[in-house]
Amino acid sequence: MTHPLLPEHGGPDDGPAVAHDFSTNANPLGPPPALWAAVQQADRHAYPDPDYGALRRHLGPAESVAPERILPTAGGAEGIRRLTLAAMLSGLREVWVPQPGFGDYALAAQTLGLAVKPYVDSAHVRPTAPSLVWICEPCNPTGASAAAWPDLAGHLVAADRAYEPLRLQGETPALPPGAWQLICPNKALGLTGVRAGYLIAPAQDAAWAQALSLAPSWVLSAEGVAMLMHWHDEATQSWLADARAQLREWAAAQRHMLAALDWEAQLPSCTPFWLARPPRADIALRLRERGIRVRDAASFGLPGWVRVSAQPRRSQDALQQALLEIESEDS
Structure with a gap:
């Protein structure tokens, strides 16, 4: 029997609904009202334009690129799969991925029979043969940001920027020249169920043509189009700025609370999610039994660690x- 290669994600499982979800890295404050109203009012009775011409003409100037260089995607995962396939068709046989990092980078490569080369930080990205190099800036699951990225000329570089709108401190490092960009606003907007994003190609070259040709027909739903059309609105960006201010406050309070409960190993992060090592190895299971979820980091190669995200004070009180209670049971 052949066993499929399947991704391992956090988030919803087949158990009872949770009351407090610290496992998600989506913005708990979303969605912004005006954008949400537009998504709800999207016309579901007709196909979107299969070429997404109006959307691309809207996003192109907002991203300071030609509209033709905007490639709509059905969220980040679909964009990762599509660009990895385009890289393979271009003759690349190695894929460099952050470790720890989002598992779909490696899985997309493994499924196509490509060699996976993990790296721990930007200083260790040293491909010798022409390769696809994935950058996650800031990185999931760590929330870390590189001080600088090497040039990486001669390689197909793809920067996953899903968490850039949730950067709470620090400056964005310059990307390698000629890097592709993967933009997935749904995390920052608290709308992860709306599967929509886009790739920004550095040029209209062979890789661009392949990535465009490999897209499924009507890759975006009407709701996805509506979300992206309002992504760059002044109201949306103002709402995001206010959200980041609130998330900074919640993250600081939550880190302080966990430290007081002997969660001393909490790694630095520039995002509202971070890696922490709880004093008990079974904490994820025991919290789940109480209707609280954290993200077990074992699938990231970090057994004994969890990823937690900043949540409202009432959820922090429930976690505390x-x-x-768990501490009392064990004493």
Whole structure:
């Protein structure tokens, strides 16, 4: 029997609904009202334009590129799969991926029989043969940001920028010249169920033509088009700025609360999610039994660690109470 290669994600499982979800890296404050109203009012009775001409003409100037260089995607995962296939068709046989990092980078390569080369930070990205190099800036699951990226000329570089709108501090490092960009606003907007994003190609070259040709017909739903049409609106960006201010406050309070409960190993992060090592190895399971979810980081190659995200004070209070109960049971 052949066993399929399947991704391992956090988030929803087949158990009872959770009351407090610290496993998600989506913005808990979303969605912004005006954008949400536009998504709800999207015309579901007709196909979107299969070429997404109006959307691309809208996004191109907002991103300071020609509209033709905008390639709509059905979220980040579809964009990762499509660009990896385009890289293979271009003759590339190695894919460099951050470790720890989002598992779909490696899985997309493994499914196509490509060699996967993990790297721990930007200083260790040293491909010798022409390669596809994935950058996640800031990185999931760590929330870390590179001080600088090497030039990487001669390679197909793809920067996943899904969490850039959730950068709470620090400056964005310059990307390698000629890098592709993968933009996925749904995390920052708290609308991860709306599968929509886009690739920005550095040029209208052979890789661009392949990535465009490989897209499924009507890759975006009407709701996805509506979300992207309002992504760059002044109201949306103002709402995001306010959200980041609130998330900074919640993240600081939550880190302080966890440290007081002996979660001393909490890694630095420039995002509202971070990696932490709880004092008990079974904490994810025991919290889940209490209707609280954290992201077990074992699938990232980090057994004993979890990823947590900043959540509202009432959820922090519930987490604190659950952790105190677990501590009391073990004492």
